[in-house]
Amino acid sequence: MTLRTRLGRAREALGARLADVRGRDEVDAATWDELEEALILADVGVSMSTALLARVRERVGADGVSDGADVIDLLKAEIIGRLDGVDRSLSERASPSVWLFVGVNGVGKTTTIGRLGHLRVSAGRSVVFAAGDTYRAAAVEQLGLWAERAGATVVRGAEGADPSSVVFDAIEHAAARGADLVLADTAGRVHTRRNLMDELAKVRRVAEKGAGSVTETLLVLDATTGQNGLVQARQFTEAADVTGLILTKLDGSARGGIVLAVEGELGIPVKFVGVGEGLDDLVPFDPGEFVDALFEMGE
Amino acid sequence: MFENLTNRFEVILRNIRGKGRLGPDEVEVVLREIRVALLDADVHLGVVQTLQDRIRERALGEELSGVLNPGQQVVRIVLEELTGILGGETMPITFASKPPTVVLLAGLQGSGKTTASAKLARWFKANGRNPLLVGADLDRPAAVEQLRTLAGRIDVPVFSQPGDPVSVAAAGLVEARRLGRDVLICDTAGRLAIDDDLMAEVARIAAVLEPHYTFLVLDAMTGQDAVNVAEAFHQRLELDAVVLTKLDGDARGGAALSVREVVGRPIAFASTGEALEDLEPFHPDRLASRILGMGDIETLIEKAEETFEKEQAEAAAARMLEGTFTLDDFLEQLRQIRRMGPVGDVMQMVPGLGQQIQGAEAELDEHRIDRIEGIIHSMTPDERTDPDVIDGSRRARIAAGSGTQVSEVSRLVRQFREMRKLMKQMGGAGSKGRGRGPKRGRKGRRQGGGGRTTPSGPVKVQNKGLALPGLGGHGVEGAQDLGNPGTFEPGGFLPRS
Numbered sequence: 001m002t003l004r005t006r007l008g009r010a011r012e013a014l015g016a017r018l019a020d021v022r023g024r025d026e027v028d029a030a031t032w033d034e035l036e037e038a039l040i041l042a043d044v045g046v047s048m049s050t051a052l053l054a055r056v057r058e059r060v061g062a063d064g065v066s067d068g069a070d071v072i073d074l075l076k077a078e079i080i081g082r083l084d085g086v087d088r089s090l091s092e093r094a095s096p097s098v099w100l101f102v103g104v105n106g107v108g109k110t111t112t113i114g115r116l117g118h119l120r121v122s123a124g125r126s127v128v129f130a131a132g133d134t135y136r137a138a139a140v141e142q143l144g145l146w147a148e149r150a151g152a153t154v155v156r157g158a159e160g161a162d163p164s165s166v167v168f169d170a171i172e173h174a175a176a177r178g179a180d181l182v183l184a185d186t187a188g189r190v191h192t193r194r195n196l197m198d199e200l201a202k203v204r205r206v207a208e209k210g211a212g213s214v215t216e217t218l219l220v221l222d223a224t225t226g227q228n229g230l231v232q233a234r235q236f237t238e239a240a241d242v243t244g245l246i247l248t249k250l251d252g253s254a255r256g257g258i259v260l261a262v263e264g265e266l267g268i269p270v271k272f273v274g275v276g277e278g279l280d281d282l283v284p285f286d287p288g289e290f291v292d293a294l295f296e297m298g299e
Numbered sequence: 300m301f302e303n304l305t306n307r308f309e310v311i312l313r314n315i316r317g318k319g320r321l322g323p324d325e326v327e328v329v330l331r332e333i334r335v336a337l338l339d340a341d342v343h344l345g346v347v348q349t350l351q352d353r354i355r356e357r358a359l360g361e362e363l364s365g366v367l368n369p370g371q372q373v374v375r376i377v378l379e380e381l382t383g384i385l386g387g388e389t390m391p392i393t394f395a396s397k398p399p400t401v402v403l404l405a406g407l408q409g410s411g412k413t414t415a416s417a418k419l420a421r422w423f424k425a426n427g428r429n430p431l432l433v434g435a436d437l438d439r440p441a442a443v444e445q446l447r448t449l450a451g452r453i454d455v456p457v458f459s460q461p462g463d464p465v466s467v468a469a470a471g472l473v474e475a476r477r478l479g480r481d482v483l484i485c486d487t488a489g490r491l492a493i494d495d496d497l498m499a500e501v502a503r504i505a506a507v508l509e510p511h512y513t514f515l516v517l518d519a520m521t522g523q524d525a526v527n528v529a530e531a532f533h534q535r536l537e538l539d540a541v542v543l544t545k546l547d548g549d550a551r552g553g554a555a556l557s558v559r560e561v562v563g564r565p566i567a568f569a570s571t572g573e574a575l576e577d578l579e580p581f582h583p584d585r586l587a588s589r590i591l592g593m594g595d596i597e598t599l600i601e602k603a604e605e606t607f608e609k610e611q612a613e614a615a616a617a618r619m620l621e622g623t624f625t626l627d628d629f630l631e632q633l634r635q636i637r638r639m640g641p642v643g644d645v646m647q648m649v650p651g652l653g654q655q656i657q658g659a660e661a662e663l664d665e666h667r668i669d670r671i672e673g674i675i676h677s678m679t680p681d682e683r684t685d686p687d688v689i690d691g692s693r694r695a696r697i698a699a700g701s702g703t704q705v706s707e708v709s710r711l712v713r714q715f716r717e718m719r720k721l722m723k724q725m726g727g728a729g730s731k732g733r734g735r736g737p738k739r740g741r742k743g744r745r746q747g748g749g750g751r752t753t754p755s756g757p758v759k760v761q762n763k764g765l766a767l768p769g770l771g772g773h774g775v776e777g778a779q780d781l782g783n784p785g786t787f788e789p790g791g792f793l794p795r796s
Contacts, residue, residue: 045339224522253493
């Protein structure tokens with residue numbers, strides 16, 4: 001099933017505008033307004049939308065495009081052009097490699113670890129989960145249940161333990177058993193909380209001190225997130241050197257357009273997207289599919 | 300980006316000072332800025348368009364007043380419109396005559412339902428109720444454990460059992476009655492608004508519970524989709540209100556405004572931190588300035604206007620700039636500030652200071668002002684007019700009379716003198732450097748001779764001016780970290796001429 005068919009619901013407001021544009025046989029001021037509105041409704045944001053449309057306007061002038069459908073195609077091509085050619089792989093160059101998962105509360109970090117762990121175990125890797133979310137009640141139990149489903153082992157500390165030491169122990173544990181990969185959970189935190197961001201920076205530092213090496217720091221971002229997503233990405237990058245995004249909950253009616261701004265402005269590539277509730281519903285990010293879904297008409 | 304919309308408006312509208320009203324061109328320029336600010340705050344596009352129309356209508360017809368500059372005046376219109384949508388009142392929570400009062404929480408995954416459930420339980424408990432938490436989220440692994448752990452911290456019982464969520468809810472209601480709990484809070488599984496099966500399930504839970512309050516738990520960071528989500532839940536559940544979570548971040552929370560406008564339901568509670576105490580009844584007026592990315596400056600201006608008697612303030616300002624400002628004047632200023640609300644709240648309203656002030660709060664607390672008042676009250680009228688007469692024995696008497704230390708008295712007097720000196724320097728600068736002529740004689744009712752002429756208009760004061768005697772210099776330190784704090788105008792407390 002393609003992302004597009006999974007996402008093809010509840011998108012009337014945006015779809016109506018696009019259908020309107022597509023049906024036009026001339027390109028006028030209203031066309032541009034409706035395109036901008038469609039982008040904004042998809043959470044692309046004013047400044048990114050303006051930049052994209054400015055480029056498309058140039059092309060329309062140069063190519064002599066005259067109908068709405070062609071303009072939409074140009075816009076899609078413009079976005080795909082910006083997303084293409086980016087390395088979206090997850091690095092496993094160390095032994096063990098450590099992937100650190102960070103983000104605000106409730107974005108789906110623990111669930112993402114469960115699914116990504118499942119993918120890596122299915123690919124023949126030996127995977128350890130580090131239960132570094134020692135704050136949220138029952139987060140460790142939740143990760144334990146995911147470890148069972150995914151076929152990974154889990155290393156946990158006591159509730160309230162120092163997350164850095166839990167992650168460090170998990171890396172040592174993985175190294176001692178010759179495991180390939182450590183997926184380290186961290187507590188969700190709002191990026192304005194200085195002390196919690198410092199704690200995260202420490203987790204990142206301490207994780208480098210043992211046998212392994214942090215090869216990815218993945219910011220998990222909820223697709224319903226609005227313009228604050230860009231601020232989040234900036235702050236988490238500052239604290240923990242984010243190397244990639246994972247966009248979750250793309251199976252709702254939200255389109256996750258904020259990742260265009262994050263990738264465009266901060267150069268942080270989207271690596272995976274969560275598209276459903278099942279164990280297999282985490283898939284590599286595909287720019288073409290994402291853009292098609294962004295412009296899904298909602299028929 | 301739009302940290303200070305007021306400043307932007309002032310720049311845009313600089314040229315029209317002196318005109319009687321705003322013209323269509325200026326209004327359109329301002330409206331474009333407003334649109335971007337609102338969209339950046341995640342207010343829904345449709346709501347932004349409605350707001351733009353209303354603001355256009357008002358701004359075009361509005362006469363420019365002398366008190367506020369055009370930029371401030373437009374901001375005031377915008378704020379009034381936003382506040383109008385949000386509603387002015389905190390939503391009252393009433394209790395069922397036949398307990399338990401049933402509260403149902405629903406929302407998307409990760410919006411914070413489980414934590415909000417426990418926080419609500421804590422809030423009800425703090426208000427003298429005996430809540431029971433019902434864990435009907437049987438989908439997310441360990442959700443019920445999470446609820447039990449949180450409930451354990453606040454000593455509230457939890458009911459849950461395996462099976463299906465609808466029967467858990469039904470059994471929970473029976474359990475609440477059996478245990479004599481007077482509030483039942485039901486946590487449910489996160490679900491997508493577009494998932495018909497799960498939405499039908501939560502509707503069945505609602506049918507069984509017949510909740511008195513159905514709350515949509517909404518993440519303050521939600522983007523344009525918030526409206527779709529709220530509408531979908533409202534169709535199925537008939538929402539009573541929204542619980543806004545994660546408002547402790549820097550998200551502007553425009554989604555909450557959209558939900559209010561589109562679904563017509565208020566925000567009942569807002570969560571402002573991770574601790575279980577960090578949930579409070581929502582004050583709608585505070586969100587409007589937040590959405591615009593401003594401190595609550597407009598409220599500050601309004602309160603100042605209401606509170607300050609014009610003439611009194613003018614007279615004090617005149618004396619301030621002359622350097623004949625007395626401790627009585629100072630005491631009066633302190634009282635005026637206090638009349639505006641607790642000092643901490645007042646400082647929170649100053650743009651940019653809100654964040655900085657937390658550390659300084661201890662220093663700025665009411666007790667210190669009480670002590671300062673005490674000290675001044677223990678002085679004779681002569682000492683208040685001319686603190687220079689205060690010698691060692693007078694200091695000892697004042698300290699004894701006010702129950703304070705001699706060192707505190709000296710400190711107050713010293714700082715007051717410095718402040719007076721500074722004010723006097725600025726008074727000179729104001730009348731010469733800025734070419735302001737003398738305007739009006741003072742009309743104060745205080746002791747001392749009358750008939751001096753001094754400028755009384757707003758005077759730009761560097762951040763230094765924020766330090767009040769006896770209150771330490773925290774305003775100074777805070778203000779310097781603000782990036783672009785601009786200048787603090789003591790004239791902001793005073794009428795503009």
